[in-house]
Amino acid sequence: MTALVFDFVPIWTLILGVGVFLYVLLDGFDLGVGILYGLAPDRDARNLVMNSIAPIWDGNETWLVLGGVALLAAFPLAFAIILPAVYFPLLVMLLSLIFRGVAFEFRYRDAEHRTFWDHGFCYGSMLGAFAQGVVLGAFIEGFEIDGRHFAGSSIDCFTPFTFLTGVALVFGYALLGAGWLVLKTEGPLQDWARRLGRVAFIGVLVAIAAVSLWTPLLQPSIASRWFSWPNIALLSPVPIATALIAYWEWRSLNDRSEVAPFVGAVLLFVMSYLGIAISMWPMIVPYKYTLWEAASSEATQAFLAVGTLFLLPVILMYTGWSYWVFRGKVREDIGYH
Template sequence: MEFDLPLIWAAIIAFAILAYVSLDGFDLGVGILFPLVPEESGHRDVMMNSVAPIWDGNETWLVLGGGGLLAVFPLAYAVVLPALYIPIIVMLLGLIFRGVAFEFRWRASEKRRIWWDRSFAFGSIVATLAQGICLGALIQGIEVVDRSFAGDRLDWLTPFSLLTGFSLVVGYTLLGATWLVMKTEGELQNLARKYSMISGLGTLILVGIASFATPFLDAQYHHRWFEGTNLLFSITIPFLLAICAAILFIGLKRHHDIRPFFAAHGIFLLCYIGIGISFYPRMVPPDITIWAAAAPEKSLQFLLVGTIFLVPIILSYTIYNYWVFRGKVDKEGGYH
């Protein structure tokens, strides 16, 4: 039996990116929410403690996705990187800035802590905005001539990429707020529930605007969504999105702790599936397919052997980590 190795690897990379968005998205969202929570309330300490045990492990999936792209789809990597140098560098600087602020905040005096709080929020917002802009630039398409990037260095900066960047900021805010609903109690939980309602509504509106605009970017998107069997997905995904939205808002209104968090992730998953349908079979729209971008088959086989062992280990560690630190968190970082 012959396996379509490029397609298998595309699925692995897609899974790694989805895992990163799902897991690191909510702790970036917690950082985005920092300026909206009064400093004197003491809630920021609880917010930090809620993600302290797991935030750095979540970024493992970003390394797997980026490293896998370089090793398995070198042509895609060689095209995407020069096209998105600026937003990618800004994203990495934002993540670094955020990580430094996370550690130094606990060791700073009360007077200086406010600056680390602002740094944490700034790094989270900048990293998220850059990720969304990269996504928008990819959806727009990258100009390629003779297997090399042939566009302008600022092709990524467009109204549509800014729309997707802002949409992701609001979306991560939703993930962060529903995470706090699940992990906290009392006044902070009520505040998180309020921000979940606002960011949930904002996310749905922005997803609708971006989805409406996408078919006008390229005729290929219109064809994939509204012609042939894919029309079924165009009907099904909005219906499932409405169900997730109903679970989210009803759960928040009835003061459920866990359902809103998973409903928010359901919204992200459906949006991700929609992007996948729009892209397939392209690795770099509009021209480079999964098979054209792939490394030689021997390389794919060799790397797949290691990945078969690596991914289950990462998954096991991640699941165990979340299980150990399950439950509510208080200001002192104690779980009960």
């Protein structure tokens, strides 16, 4: 290969960052729908709630595969250290996703055990969300590392902090799911989604506050990132904007707007994601390897970047089209069953 002088790391940081965020957002709302599903008043409501995501959940979950594989491709050292460190949360996440994924078909086909698969769908979504939150918390706390390997134990990741981030993500996804349901349903079911959305919102607010206070206490580097001068002035728009969005989200959950609760939830996720990115930058294996140190070879990043930059817009186009086909309020009768 010819020697490349172009630095692909920023591009890959962006692709991975956007890819992971799209996963969190997209599977976030359908996992959230799954969490709320268990609280739906009756079977008709459950059918509608599930139908609102049935045609799209599979595509949403594909971003998880892309996120995992893009991490392997762009920052393999991070992949090789972080995944063993979160061995059990990932196991729980994968098994949970299996349960909730097959429940879409099984609850319909396996009528004798519908209640079992209903529970599988709800608890699978909840546990999957919780496990992802534990992964996030473990990432923020950092890992015990020896050279190029994780050197700690597989249970290191279970701490009070990761428990908090796990619960936080369950509330966060539930808020996204409630926003989605307000968007996709009408009448009493929509009112129900708004009510649950308000509960989830309060949970989210408490969680954001707790994580924001706890994180700087965990890591001095994060504390100095946010609280040293002039950062404290430059970064102050982040908490201020978050507070404004939160106020707006609360209002829209209480008035009649149909789109705003979902948009507000998305924006809260954007701000939280941004906050974590600011805390972590430029580490990809906290607090040991930077993005550049963990990067794959230039030839690898270049070869994959060419196709990705061409394919991602195409993917977004036809994924957008598939969402457009199912636009509007969800209906009971579009199934192929």
